[in-house]
Amino acid sequence: xxxxxxxxxxxxxxxxxxxxxxxxxxxxxxxxxxxxxxxxxxxxxxxxxxxxxxxxxxxxxxxxxxxxxxxxxxxxxxxxxxxxxxxxxxxxxxxxxxxxxxxxxxxxxxxxxxxxxxxxxxxxxxxxxxxxxxxxxxxxxxxxxxxxxxxxxxxxxxxxxxxxxxxxxxxxxxxxxxxxxxxxxxxxxxxxxxxxxxxxxxxxxxxxxxxxxxxxxxxxxxxxxxxxxxxxxxxxxxxxxxxxxxxxxxxxxxxxxxxxxxxxxxxxxxxxxxxxxxxxxxxxxxxxxxxxxxxxxxxxxxxxxxxxxxxxxxxxxxxxxxxxxxxxxxxxx
Amino acid sequence: xxxxxxxxxxxxxxxxxxxxxxxxxxxxxxxxxxxxxxxxxxxxxxxxxxxxxxxxxxxxxxxxxxxxxxxxxxxxxxxxxxxxxxxxxxxxxxxxxxxxxxxxxxxxxxxxxxxxxxxxxxxxxxxxxxxxxxxxxxxxxxxxxxxxxxxxxxxxxxxxxxxxxxxxxxxxxxxxxxxxxxxxxxxxxxxxxxxxxxxxxxxxxxxxxxxxxxxxxxxxxxxxxxxxxxxxxxxxxxxxxxxxxxxxxxxxxxxxxxxxxxxxxxxxxxxxxxxxxxxxxxxxxxxxxxxxxxxxxxxxxxxxxxxxxxxxxxxxxxxxxxxxxxxxxxxxx
Numbered sequence: 027x028x029x030x031x032x033x034x035x036x037x038x039x040x041x042x043x044x045x046x047x048x049x050x051x052x053x054x055x056x057x058x059x060x061x062x063x064x065x066x067x068x069x070x071x072x073x074x075x076x077x078x079x080x081x082x083x084x085x086x087x088x089x090x091x092x093x094x095x096x097x098x099x100x101x102x103x104x105x106x107x108x109x110x111x112x113x114x115x116x117x118x119x120x121x122x123x124x125x126x127x128x129x130x131x132x133x134x135x136x137x138x139x140x141x142x143x144x145x146x147x148x149x150x151x152x153x154x155x156x157x158x159x160x161x162x163x164x165x166x167x168x169x170x171x172x173x174x175x176x177x178x179x180x181x182x183x184x185x186x187x188x189x190x191x192x193x194x195x196x197x198x199x200x201x202x203x204x205x206x207x208x209x210x211x212x213x214x215x216x217x218x219x220x221x222x223x224x225x226x227x228x229x230x231x232x233x234x235x236x237x238x239x240x241x242x243x244x245x246x247x248x249x250x251x252x253x254x255x256x257x258x259x260x261x262x263x264x265x266x267x268x269x270x271x272x273x274x275x276x277x278x279x280x281x282x283x284x285x286x287x288x289x290x291x292x293x294x295x296x297x298x299x300x301x302x303x304x305x306x307x308x309x310x311x312x313x314x315x316x317x318x319x320x321x322x323x324x325x326x327x328x329x330x331x332x333x334x335x336x337x338x339x340x341x342x343x344x345x346x347x348x349x350x351x352x353x354x355x356x357x358x359x
Numbered sequence: 360x361x362x363x364x365x366x367x368x369x370x371x372x373x374x375x376x377x378x379x380x381x382x383x384x385x386x387x388x389x390x391x392x393x394x395x396x397x398x399x400x401x402x403x404x405x406x407x408x409x410x411x412x413x414x415x416x417x418x419x420x421x422x423x424x425x426x427x428x429x430x431x432x433x434x435x436x437x438x439x440x441x442x443x444x445x446x447x448x449x450x451x452x453x454x455x456x457x458x459x460x461x462x463x464x465x466x467x468x469x470x471x472x473x474x475x476x477x478x479x480x481x482x483x484x485x486x487x488x489x490x491x492x493x494x495x496x497x498x499x500x501x502x503x504x505x506x507x508x509x510x511x512x513x514x515x516x517x518x519x520x521x522x523x524x525x526x527x528x529x530x531x532x533x534x535x536x537x538x539x540x541x542x543x544x545x546x547x548x549x550x551x552x553x554x555x556x557x558x559x560x561x562x563x564x565x566x567x568x569x570x571x572x573x574x575x576x577x578x579x580x581x582x583x584x585x586x587x588x589x590x591x592x593x594x595x596x597x598x599x600x601x602x603x604x605x606x607x608x609x610x611x612x613x614x615x616x617x618x619x620x621x622x623x624x625x626x627x628x629x630x631x632x633x634x635x636x637x638x639x640x641x642x643x644x645x646x647x648x649x650x651x652x653x654x655x656x657x658x659x660x661x662x663x664x665x666x667x668x669x670x671x672x673x674x675x676x677x678x679x680x681x682x683x684x685x686x687x688x689x690x691x692x
Contacts, residue, residue, distance in 0.1 A: 037578025038683025062513050063439035064409035076397035077448035077501055078484045106396035115410035117499045151411045161492040166450045168410055168501030180395050245370025350371025
C-alpha cells in the first residue's frame, strides 16, 4: 500500500503489519520488541520526565522534519534538568491517505535522531483518523532520563550575580519553518537548528556540576523563556543586545518580515545560567562542543526589576523585553 | 474568551494564562507547578512506561469522555505490567475554535480520573492548530509506574494449563462510542466501561503475585488481544463461548449492527491468565472488586494450535477466532 489506511490504526492485523514492517525496522530494540502493554525499564531515580506534541507544518523543512524534531524536543527538555535522557515513548496520529513514503521517511529520521541522542524508543501508539480530521501527521513524544546532579538545574535557581549564556544563534528554527511554509527565499539559506543537546549538557555538567538553570528557548523564543525564569526565580535579567548571536540570514529575514529573532523558536539551543565566576569556564565548554561554536555570554542576573528582562541596546539605552504576546507563528513545532 | 485561540499554543503570555487558569486548576500538584522543562520524580526501578494517543469521536459519550479515557488508557497499560501507576504526562492538540467550556469539562474530567486512579499529572504540553487541521481535541498521555512483582506479568508468560479470566463483560466501550456517534438508541442504554484498573490489579497481585499475563483488551477486543498473547507465548488458547459475559444491551446492539462484541474495544476490563490451580482464587479477588462483579473464567491455555485462539461453541463445535481484520470502528479511543 502506498498510503496510510484507516485500518492501520485498528489494533488488528493491519496494525501489526505496519508495526512490524515500518516501526520496528527503524525504531526497534529489545525493549520495544516485547510488545506488552508497557515497557519494563531499569532506572535509578531521581528521574526527569517530559512530553511534547509536534504539529509542525510543513513536516519536512531545511535541517530536519517532524520525526527528528519530535525526538530532539523531548530529549532536550529532559536534558535541561541535568538528566541523561534514556527512554522515549512516541504516539503517532496519522491522517488517512498520508503517503507511506512520507511516513517512512519520518520514522527513519526519528530512529536516526534517537540513536544519535543515545535514547531508545520503548513504547508507541498509532492512531489513524479519517481524511480531514488531522493534517498529515502529529507526533507526541514523552521521555525520561536519570538526573545526575544534585540539586538539578531549575528555572527557580537563577541568583543575583549569575551569568546568562546561550549556546548559539537565536531564531534559526522559527525562521526556517516560516520561510519554508510561505515559500520565501533569502540570500542565504535559513536552516533549522533542530538537534539533541544531550551531549553538550552532559559535558557541561561534567565540568561544572553547579549549573543553576538550563532551559531551551523553544516556543516564545529567548525573550519569553528568560521572562519565565526571571519570574520563577524572582530576579531581574539584563541582556546585552550586541552580545546575542543572530545568524545574518536570520536577521535579514526577520527584518523583511517584521519578526524579532528573540521571540522565534529554537530547537537545538540552550540557555545556561551559572555563577558569575563560572561564566568563562562554561563558555569554554559550550564552545568546544560541535553545537556550541557561537555560544556567548549574553547577560547577567540582577536585583533590579525582579521578574522582568531588560535589554541594554548598542547605544546604551535600556528597554524591557516582555513575553511573547499573541502568536507570531502557529505550528512552529 | 469562550473559544480556544491560536495564541493559547504560542508558548507566550496567552499560553501561561490557559496553563494557570485552566490546567493548573484541575490538574495541579506540587510537581507540575514547578514549570521546568521536565518534572523531577523520585521512583524506584524497575518501572513500566507506556503511551497512548486518544482521538475518540465523539469526545463526550455515555460513561466518560476523552479526558477520563486518556487517563484510564495509560493507567491501565502501566497496571498491566504489575506496576502501580504513579505519574502521567499529557499532551493536548486543540483545534482553534474549540469551545472553552468543552475543554474545561474534559480537563476537569482528567483531573478527577487521575485522582481516582492515584496518579499525578506531572508534565504537559498544549498545541493549538488552525481550524480544520485537527478535529476538536486529541490527547496523548504517557505514564510510568513502579513494578511490584518479579517477574512482571507479560504476554510472553502464558503457559499450558493456565486459566484465562476476564474481569467483566465485553464490548461495552466500543458499542457505546458507535451508538453515540451514529445516534442509535437501543432498548437499554449502552455505557462505556472506561475506568482505572489500578486498584483491581493491585488487589489481585497482593493475593496472587504469580499472575502470568495481564492485558487490557482495547482496540481489536478480546479476540485480537488473545491472539497476540497466543503468538507471544507460543501456546494455544481455548475459549468457552458460553462463559464470556456480554451485556444484553451490547449483545442486542451488536446483533442489529452486525458487530462481534469479542472484537470491540473495552476500556475498563482486563484479561488475566494464571496457573490453573489459582483460577478460583483469582476469580474471587476479581469479583470482590467494584469493577469485577461479572468476572469469569472463560478459557484455558492449551498445547494445541500454538499461536491461535479457538472457541468452543454452545453446541460443542470448535472454530478459530482470528485477529481483527480491517477496521470495525475508527476513532474508538
